[in-house]
Amino acid sequence: MDAISVIRAKRDGGRLTDAQIDWIIDAYTRGEVAHEQMSALAMAIYLNGMDRAEIARWTAAMIASGERMDFSSLPRVTTDKHSTGGVGDKITLPLAPLVAACGAAVPQLSGRGLGHTGGTLDKLESIPGWRAALSNDEMLGVLADVGSVICAAGDGLAPADKKLYALRDVTGTVESIPLIASSIMSKKIAEGTGSLVLDVKVGSGAFMKDIEAARELASTMVGLGTDHGVRTVALLTDMSTPLGLTAGNALEVRESVEVLAGGGPADVVELTVALAREMLTAAGLPDADPARALADGSAMDHWRRMILAQGGDPDAELPVAREQHVVNASADGVLTTLDAYAVGVAAWRLGAGRARRDDPVQAGAGIELHAKPGDRIVAGQPLLTLHTDTPEKFGYALEALNGGVLIAPADTRFEPQPVVLDRIG
Numbered sequence: 001m002d003a004i005s006v007i008r009a010k011r012d013g014g015r016l017t018d019a020q021i022d023w024i025i026d027a028y029t030r031g032e033v034a035h036e037q038m039s040a041l042a043m044a045i046y047l048n049g050m051d052r053a054e055i056a057r058w059t060a061a062m063i064a065s066g067e068r069m070d071f072s073s074l075p076r077v078t079t080d081k082h083s084t085g086g087v088g089d090k091i092t093l094p095l096a097p098l099v100a101a102c103g104a105a106v107p108q109l110s111g112r113g114l115g116h117t118g119g120t121l122d123k124l125e126s127i128p129g130w131r132a133a134l135s136n137d138e139m140l141g142v143l144a145d146v147g148s149v150i151c152a153a154g155d156g157l158a159p160a161d162k163k164l165y166a167l168r169d170v171t172g173t174v175e176s177i178p179l180i181a182s183s184i185m186s187k188k189i190a191e192g193t194g195s196l197v198l199d200v201k202v203g204s205g206a207f208m209k210d211i212e213a214a215r216e217l218a219s220t221m222v223g224l225g226t227d228h229g230v231r232t233v234a235l236l237t238d239m240s241t242p243l244g245l246t247a248g249n250a251l252e253v254r255e256s257v258e259v260l261a262g263g264g265p266a267d268v269v270e271l272t273v274a275l276a277r278e279m280l281t282a283a284g285l286p287d288a289d290p291a292r293a294l295a296d297g298s299a300m301d302h303w304r305r306m307i308l309a310q311g312g313d314p315d316a317e318l319p320v321a322r323e324q325h326v327v328n329a330s331a332d333g334v335l336t337t338l339d340a341y342a343v344g345v346a347a348w349r350l351g352a353g354r355a356r357r358d359d360p361v362q363a364g365a366g367i368e369l370h371a372k373p374g375d376r377i378v379a380g381q382p383l384l385t386l387h388t389d390t391p392e393k394f395g396y397a398l399e400a401l402n403g404g405v406l407i408a409p410a411d412t413r414f415e416p417q418p419v420v421l422d423r424i425g
């Protein structure tokens with residue numbers, strides 16, 4: 001077997017055999033296939049796609065490149081959620097302890113942010129003392145004691161994906177349905193969860209800009225999970241505008257704590273409860289009541305225990321950025337657009353996100369939204385507050401917002417997008 005014949009087969013529009021897929025994933029993981037060869041193959045896959053059987057084999061080969069976790073010793077059933085990533089998407093933070101409060105175990109292996117979408121670990125690291133890196137034994141211990149854990153995936157889980165994702169990131173080959181589906185599902189299946197709910201984002205702030213592409217990604221991932229014995233469903237959810245009223249690490253933790261305290265923005269509460277219901281149903285606990293667990297404080301209790309178990313102080317003051325800049329409305333009317341991508345890029349430029357994998361992030365940086373699409377606006381009222389420790393970035397962030405905030409005349413009819421657009425599975 002050699003890399004050039006595998007690349008040529010896909011470049012010429014053919015399908016890869018099982019043996020070719022097994023060999024190339026294994027040889028790339030071991031360093032025998034060079035990065036330039038794998039990037040040529042990733043581009044050929046990006047351009048020519050893979051059929052269902054190829055995607056299934058590619059996913060299985062990536063799972064086989066590393067270890068599989070085993071939670072069978074836990075007394076509770078495991079269930080997990082994965083979001084394809086969006087702006088202001090802090091849902092994992094209230095969701096994991098909420099589902100634990102309802103009786104399931106949630107082993108959340110999360111990532112850091114890259115580009116305009118935030119990362120769950122970056123958000124939680126704004127809590128003083130909180131630790132993302134846990135050994136497998138520590139992770140099992142927190143799961144057994146608290147019922148939920150959110151931590152970094154160890155190096156042993158789908159190492160082929162770790163290498164390939166970093167390569168795709170710098171070769172313009174991220175946005176490929178076969179590569180995204182196999183990347184996400186190899187990690188989730190290797191993680192060993194019993195069931196999985198996928199939150200597939202649709203809109204300007206998401207990988208998938210239109211609903212048809214999102215449906216195809218969702219049904220590919222649901223098929224992969226089901227074939228591997230993991231009960232999997234997907235919700236397609238709106239990412240044309242940021243979720244909630246904050247984008248940025250500590251800002252999003254603060255909003256998540258509001259949700260756990262029984263308040264918080266309506267869209268964040270709606271999506272958290274919808275995903276919790278799906279997870280509990282997939283886990284065989286359809287009668288659990290997540291809305292009640294938010295209202296009666298049991299979800300908050302699990303959050304506090306989860307943060308403490310990972311070294312964090314749930315009562316500590318969260319970091320606040322040194323400088324703020326308020327953007328006021330330029331006219332009366334109705335807010336028709338608050339574009340998720342524009343807000344995500346602006347928050348990133350303020351320091352909330354990173355351009356390279358090892359860049360630091362500012363805990364306090366980001367954007368607070370004072371209005372949402374559909375709201376009536378009066379000229380001069382605050383629309384956004386920008387937060388950063390590096391005020392020289394304000395101009396650069398404001399440029400990103402150009403055209404992303406639109407106010408139409410007050411008599412304009414505005415149809416709000418539902419939070420949940422569709423369900424697959």
Ligand code: URA
Pocket residue numbers: 084165174179180181183184
């Ligand atoms: N998230 C992943 O883990 N992989 C992708 O390819 C895209 C998003």
